[in-house]
Amino acid sequence: xxxxxxxxxxxxxxxxxxKSLKCEQHLGHNAMYWYKQSAKKPLELMFVYSLEERxxxxxxxxxFSPECPNxxxxxxHLHTLQPEDSALYLCxxxxxxxLTSGNNNEQFFGPGTRLTVL
Amino acid sequence: xxQVEQSPQSxxxxxxxxxxxxxxxxVSPFSNLRWxxxxxxxxxxxxxxxxxxxxxxxxGRYTATLDADTKQSSLHITASQLxxxxxxxxxxxxWNNDMRFGAGTRLTVKP
Numbered sequence: 001x002x003x004x005x006x007x008x009x010x011x012x013x014x015x016x017x018x019k020s021l022k023c024e025q026h027l028g029h030n031a032m033y034w035y036k037q038s039a040k041k042p043l044e045l046m047f048v049y050s051l052e053e054r055x056x057x058x059x060x061x062x063x064f065s066p067e068c069p070n071x072x073x074x075x076x077h078l079h080t081l082q083p084e085d086s087a088l089y090l091c092x093x094x095x096x097x098x099l100t101s102g103n104n105n106e107q108f109f110g111p112g113t114r115l116t117v118l
Numbered sequence: 119x120x121q122v123e124q125s126p127q128s129x130x131x132x133x134x135x136x137x138x139x140x141x142x143x144x145v146s147p148f149s150n151l152r153w154x155x156x157x158x159x160x161x162x163x164x165x166x167x168x169x170x171x172x173x174x175x176x177x178g179r180y181t182a183t184l185d186a187d188t189k190q191s192s193l194h195i196t197a198s199q200l201x202x203x204x205x206x207x208x209x210x211x212x213w214n215n216d217m218r219f220g221a222g223t224r225l226t227v228k229p
Contacts, residue, residue, distance in 0.1 A: 042122070042220060
């Protein structure tokens with residue numbers, strides 16, 4: 001176990017549904033991330049949250065809405081998704097967003113949520 | 119073109135054999151390079167991390183090499199086991215906090 005948990009592990013939803021993905025990290029980290037992983041493609045960074053700032057990938061559609069109530073929890077709210085949004089959604093955490101001289105800023109990943117949009 | 123290119127895209131080997139996976143990158147200014155292993159249905163797990171000054175690093179049967187001049191890295195797996203079947207992802211970080219992921223190599227080890 002990496003210390004990062006995600007629920008649910010699998011989710012099937014219709015295009016009109018509203019659902020949320022949850023991520024929790026038990027590592028005392030200050031930065032959390034959402035990634036989308038589609039088959040045979042590199043991981044795509046969607047959102048980054050830290051105590052200091054929120055960083056977004058401007059190409060992420062507004063039907064994905066992140067929420068970070070504290071440094072240990074991260075949510076991804078989903079509404080009116082499209083079939084092409086079907087993918088594995090990975091959460092990760094690290095000590096900080098930014099590299100420092102004493103921190104290689106390794107990211108620890110959760111097991112992911114396999115999302116299927118019908 | 120992706121700034122991190124991995125080859126081959128997929129690979130099938132017999133149990134007990136060795137194999138080498140390649141990663142070429144253009145990410146700059148280079149900070150570090152990691153190799154992750156991702157089992158089916160799981161998140162990626164770090165195998166090795168190398169900085170500019172490191173040429174090789176081992177983790178059990180996994181040995182990673184880095185040539186910062188040619189911007190190439192390889193991951194060598196010795197005496198493969200069935201449990202090595204997974205996707206192997208190369209991730210390169212820059213000092214401006216830009217992190218780029220390769221698409222991965224899907225390795226299948228057959229008995």
